Amino acid sequence: MKKILIVRPEERMEESMRIVESYGFKGVSAPMIKLVEKMDPEFEFFFKNLIDNVVDYVIFTSINGIRYTLTKVDDEADFKRRVNGSEIVAIGEPTRRFLEDMGMTVGLVPKDFSSSGIVAALSGRDIKGKNIEILRSSHGSEILVSELKGMGANVHEVQVYSITIPEDLTRQEEVLKSAARGEVDIFTFTSRMTVLNFLKVAESAGVKSEILEAMNNKIVSAIGNPTEEALIKNKIKVDFVPREFTFEAMIRGLKDIC
Secondary structure, three states: OOEEEEOOOHHHHHHHHHHHHHOOOEEEEOOOOEEEEOOOOHHHHHHHHHHOOOOOEEEEOOHHHHHHHHOOOOOHHHHHHHHOOOEEEEOOHHHHHHHHHOOOOEEEOOOOOOHHHHHHHHOOOOOOOOEEEEEEEOOOOHHHHHHHHHOOOEEEEEEEEEEEOOOOOHHHHHHHHHHHOOOOOEEEEOOHHHHHHHHHHHHHOOOHHHHHHHHOOOEEEEOOHHHHHHHHHOOOOOOEOOOOOOHHHHHHHHHHHO
């Protein structure tokens, strides 16, 4: 049974292990990112804009962004009603499905599930003077804001959560030492930050060069272009990127090629 390294946050690990096992793999857990709610004062400005009915687009870049947004509102039903008064843009089908399951109507899902994809999708519209609200993590791509502003839009960003590295890395370091010995068959990465933190932990564990060698002799998979680019930039070859940017699609695709 092939071993797959999973580096998603702890909150997604149980679900991830279940998916991996359902496809006949053995999951190896080593969370490389931790999600932390962020109290951004810009949220009040965003909510006032919603109340004043001056928001044209609301952009959600992930399910986590939606979850952390909803923790900040007192009246969830009223919030959803107000958001539905704008056009909702979602990165990825899972984000769209989550929003619609929560009672919010998505008007646009870019073909390319990335910040660049949103820019491309909106480039065909006249967004000059339009008010765009972005709710996402503190590590969001600067491309989204700068490009939309360059198209004449009024862009306001709210950072609803932060991405950090877990405090206790004992388990992660042990897993990476095992992987450096060739005991992991497949490495999976779901975001750029999982790659960067993974390499930091490998360095702190004193096995970075061994890990890089092991990865280039095993199978490496990434969700999304930014994740793939982060790996390639660090001289790690990428064997598989799923067309659908979901964890299950990645595991399903890996099953087909293994």
